[in-house]
Amino acid sequence: MTLRGLVGAGRPAACAGRFELGADGWRMMVEALPRSTARLCGLWSDGMQVHALFHDGPGPFMASVAVPEGRYLALSPARPGAEAHERMLHDLWGIEAMGAVGTAPWLDQGQWGVTWPLRERAPPAPPPPEGVEFIDGAAMERAGGTMLGHGPAEGGFHAPLHLRLGLPGEGITQVRPRMGYAHRGLCARMRGNTLAGGARLAARIDAGATVAHQLAFARAVTAASGVDTSCPLAIFPAELERVATHLDSVAQMAELQADGRLANLAATLLEHVRQLGHAVYGHRLLFDVVPRRDAAAPAPEMMAALHEGCATLRRLFWRPRGLATQLLGRGVLSAGAARQWGIGGCVGRASGIEADLRAQDPAYAPGWLTPPPRSEGDMTARLSTRLHELGESVRILGNAGVMPEPPVPAQCVDGEGLGMAEGPAGPVWHWLRVEDGRIAAWWCGDPSLAQIQALPAILHGAVYEDVEPILTSLGLSAAGADL
């Protein structure tokens, strides 16, 4: 029996695609996981139940199990990507995963002042964890190598995270991420908030993927009120954001590798795109654009300049002794590792994984999305995928130039819904439950979390100088991963 069939045998819940399983049903699902190809996209709780979100060909489906005793059977032995989710569940709710691979705190470094902050009524709790204790492996100790830290304050402009890197020789063999620096307690802020306040907060989860988060949130709200979830207007801001974020990545990468011409052009185009966002939506970074009624159409000469600029960027990238040649074979994420950690989005596509939520969106005409030029999973593949999608998005922006009226927002009805959107870095998921017009429970899944878990595989064997370029090429954001 397939995983979808096993989950579907459960009791259908209030949310479309969610099924409530008993303890036995959950155990059978966990046992079937190694034979299934469905991607695990998230694992979260609302206090009463633990929910797991899977995605396969036909679409997403969710399995839930009640946790009256605060325990559930862990998914991480079968799906390594579940480990961070399980550790976060324990930090925030005190719900334990039985048989989990890792049990150390993920977010809670012992500074919060509360233990298990999302519990309504916390039971007598053990004292907060002392923070992460790093234990170096035997190989590392024998070699007597160097331990180097990266972050949380590097003088850069990204969200803070810490990586503890072990270098017995030249190459990195051990990577321990330490998260929680960018944790803002968004789940607690969402709970009890109005839908308008929630949308404002969702726009500020991660500035690099703000439209994707806004869209996924809006779709979750419409799904909760039980009306049609298609939102054709949203194509334009989503693609504009993709263009901006990809341009920013290319510019950063070129700056790191001292490719002045590429950096210059990418930064200039990026500033044009930001100004276009300001002209069309009244906000440079596209905060609070969904839903919006007053959007001006962009100037056609602007789109032509963008199109031409993207062609020049590709030519500069692929020129002899250019960035493409320099980055070849560095920072490889193999297809197997990407599948193991559940990585989708543009990073996954650069490793040969076929995963694009836009392909199922009727607003995207067939033929708009094409496979990327390379699938080796190294930094060249990731950058060329970004450049490829950049050209694609600029074409889509040209085609989607006519902006239809947004649908009238539905009357707020209590319910539960799941929303998704393909952000610049990968799939973004929002799930929420609305009670009395307010958000009663909320969860958000961001692609960065899977990438951070895959960092040991990606950084293995790399030299220390490559850490910053590899993180840039992945485009991961600790703000999205920590919430």
Place this chain on the structure above:
Amino acid sequence: MAYLHLFWPEGGALPRMQALDIFHMDTGGCTGCGLELRAVSRALDAGNAAIRFVSTPRQAGLLLLTGSLSVEMAPVVELAWQAMPGSRLLAVVGDCAVDGGVFTPSYAVLGGVGGRAQASLSLPGCPPAPAMILEALIRWRTGQDKQPPAA
């Protein structure tokens, strides 16, 4: 670089500024201010300005904070401040850093440095545009913000 004009709105060239090394830290926000500061940094680099962003607090004269100061970043901010040499200055940019913004109140957020420490430069906005950041920085650096504006 053509994308950010390093000129006053009146058309004259920028006034001469004292050199300033800035260490930027995101203390737990949406990184939107960081994106705009990156644009500022690129413009300053391209204009060969005396103001620049550095990668270590040991070299910096100004600590520039963005974000709502998460509980776990607070000790890191303190360490960076202690590592700065000589006379040091503090700047806060963005609504979150000024008063906590949309993320307060929360168990994980202290609510911005602006409400807890005296900052030399405080610029609200969600996020402020790069031109605004640059102008505020330059006005403050040349001491023009202290004079009343000419009629």
